[in-house]
Amino acid sequence: MKTLVVFYSMTGMTKEIAVHISEKLDCDIEEIFDVKTRKGILGFIKSGFESVFRIMPKIKETGLNPENYGLIIIGTPVWAGNMASPVRTYLFQNNEKLDKVAFFCTMQGNDNKKIFLEMERVSESEPLACLALTDSEIKQEKHIKKVKEFIKKIKDSGKR
């Protein structure tokens, strides 16, 4: 299955996992970029606000067409218990172009209950697999086993 990993990352955690997954699958990868900066405390507040109120900020045009892929793996940091707002924009703009999907998120705590349901709702696609990782798991390299299981679950569900 031709696969694309799409992600947004502000401080590098989600990027680290996205790169790791794309290397394991030897597949294409695409980063979502903001149009406007999120630097500083105002950027932090704006980011949390956008996530809580489901605001969709402008994102830079992406280069790879998801229609050309059988599977899109989408990664986001958790912001205020929800997906990062630029990921919401991407999913909303591309939901008609998505075939199969899988989701992953990175977070400081364990606040990921509604995030995958919300990603499913906006993408209008039920995920083959979901993976939630904490920053401390990533720093301690505990994510490696979990990513392996995530990839296995995706591959197994593709066989059905």
Ligand SMILES: Cc1cc2nc3c(=O)[nH]c(=O)nc-3n(C[C@H](O)[C@H](O)[C@H](O)COP(=O)(O)O)c2cc1C
């Ligand atoms: C605006 C903002 C809101 C956040 N809200 C949460 C949260 O509600 N729960 C949580 O566990 N982590 C939260 N975090 C922490 C990030 O989800 C976490 O550090 C993540 O791994 C960062 O990913 P990145 O490095 O790819 O940007 C928040 C971070 C930011 C910047």
